[in-house]
Each structure stands twice: as C-alpha cells, then as structure tokens.
Amino acid sequence: KNEVEQSPQNLTAQEGEFITINCSYSVGISALHWLQQHPGGGIVSLFMLSSGKKKHGRLIATINIQEKHSSLHITASHPRDSAVYICAVSGNTPLVFGKGTRLSVIA
Amino acid sequence: KAGVTQTPRYLIKTRGQQVTLSCSPISGHRSVSWYQQTPGQGLQFLFEYFSETQRNKGNFPGRFSGRQFSNSRSEMNVSTLELGDSALYLCASSPYRGLPSGYTFGSGTRLTVV
Numbered sequence: 001k002n003e004v005e006q007s008p009q010n011l012t013a014q015e016g017e018f019i020t021i022n023c024s025y026s027v028g029i030s031a032l033h034w035l036q037q038h039p040g041g042g043i044v045s046l047f048m049l050s051s052g053k054k055k056h057g058r059l060i061a062t063i064n065i066q067e068k069h070s071s072l073h074i075t076a077s078h079p080r081d082s083a084v085y086i087c088a089v090s091g092n093t094p095l096v097f098g099k100g101t102r103l104s105v106i107a
Numbered sequence: 108k109a110g111v112t113q114t115p116r117y118l119i120k121t122r123g124q125q126v127t128l129s130c131s132p133i134s135g136h137r138s139v140s141w142y143q144q145t146p147g148q149g150l151q152f153l154f155e156y157f158s159e160t161q162r163n164k165g166n167f168p169g170r171f172s173g174r175q176f177s178n179s180r181s182e183m184n185v186s187t188l189e190l191g192d193s194a195l196y197l198c199a200s201s202p203y204r205g206l207p208s209g210y211t212f213g214s215g216t217r218l219t220v221v
Contacts, residue, residue, distance in 0.1 A: 033210065041144070043212040057110050086150065093163050094140040094199070095210065097150040 003027045006087050006098035013105050019074040023087030024038045026068065033095065034061050034072050036085040043086070046072070077105045108132065111184045111200050113213035120220050123162040125186040128216045132179050132200030136211070139181040141173060144215075153196075156181050157203075 005024045013019050025032070034046040047054050047061040049070065054061050058077075063070040074081055081103050089096040112131040120126050125215050132139050140163075141153040153164040158176035173183040179200075185192055199210040 027148075035212075041197070041215045041217065044196060044201075045209050045211065048209045088150075093152050093165070094138075094155050094201075095142070095150075095152060097142075099149050 002098070003096050004087055004089055006101050008100045008101060009099065011104070013059055013077050013103070014105060015078060015105055015107050017077050017105075018078050019077050019081075019103065019105075020088075021072045021103070022050050022072045023072070025070075025087075025089050027089065027091060027096070029089040029091045032063055032070050033088045033090065035088060037086060037100070038082075038083045046085075059073075067077040074103075079105045079107050081105050111198060111211050111213035112158045113196075113216050115216060118216060118218045120188050120218065122165065122188055122190060122220055125184060126218060127182055128190060128196055128198075128218075129156060129198075130181045130183075130198035130213055132181070132198075133211055134199035136202050138180050138201045138203060139175060139179065140199050140210070141202075142181050142199070142201070143167075145191075147194075150197075153183065162178050162183045185218075190220050192216060193220045208220055 006020050032049045036044045048065040058075045060073040083098045084102050086100045088095040114129045138157045140148050140155040144150045155163040156175050160173045171184045173182045195215045197215045199212045201210050
C-alpha cells in the first residue's frame, strides 16, 4: 500500500465546475503539500499545510490531521487549471508523493 | 529573485555512460533535494543535502550519487547508465530542514538513455 493515496486518478470537468481532489496518507507527517505540474514537467508548489485550511484565489486546501486526509478544491474551474495535481507529505524524508490526479477542464 | 536553476534541460546518453546534473537553489536556501519522475513509478525521492552533507537517501542503487558545494549548489551523478534511468530529474530547494518549509522546484532535466 502506498504511503500517500490520491483520488481520483483522472478527472474531467466542464468549465465553471467545483472540483475536489482527495489525499490520504498513512505515515506521520510534519506537513502536507499540494503541487501542480503542467505538461513539460515544471512543478509549482500550491500549498503547504500543517493544520486547518488555506485559500489562494480559487484554490482551497484543507487537512484533517486526525483522519490523515486532505482535500484540494478548485472553485469556478477554468481550462488553464488543466494539469496534474500531486499531494506530497514531508516528515522523515523531504517529500513522499502520491501518484497524482490528472485534471482536464473543458471549455 | 531567481528561481531554482537546473542544467541541462535535456540530455541524451548511451547505456553505460555516466551523467552529471546540476541544480542551483534559490539564494539563501541551504537544503537541496533530488527526485526522479518516471511514468511507471511517479515521483520518487533520491537524496537530500544540507550544509554540504547528505542527510537522507532514497531507495536507489549506489550508481546514483550527489554532492553539495559550499554555495549550496548541488550536483547528482549517475554512473553506468541503464535504459531504466530515463526520467525527468527534478531538484527542489528549501530554506532549511527539520521544520516544515515550502519547496521550490526547478524545471527539471529530462534524461533519455538509448
């Protein structure tokens, strides 16, 4: 079993839809990270969470430490949000990654 | 400020050769970590350097090695290349280790072994 599990693996949405990506982890962590990777490979760090909730523009990330679960929400999705979203946790090693969620937003 | 710079961006090597990749972190960042990304395995941790010392190493064979210089720039080396080493190699820098800190990633080096 992977230490970090993401769902769904693939997601197609219509422009304007509300999107949720889930992440569960099984190890002790110091922080959880949400990353975005566009075609071409570059990775952008969206959020780092130790507790609670963070918001940046149309993106919201939440974490429940007791349940070892985090969600990334995108409100009013747009085609430019199309990318792979990766959940990662840091603790004893710098980062352990989920397999990613490939999001396609169709206009 | 300048981001994390990885060179080269693309590389084609032949089986059996060795390769060296470079990563220059954000100014002031002292921790550099390396990751391998393949379609089958996803992103996997290779190693972490802080203050010129390797602090952590992932589950990779000894053919994979690295080092960090006094200016925090880091290099990784892969010897005796195998076809399976074809991957995107990413480095990330952070200000320190031991406390939760954000990571800034480079654009990666795409290595193809033929």
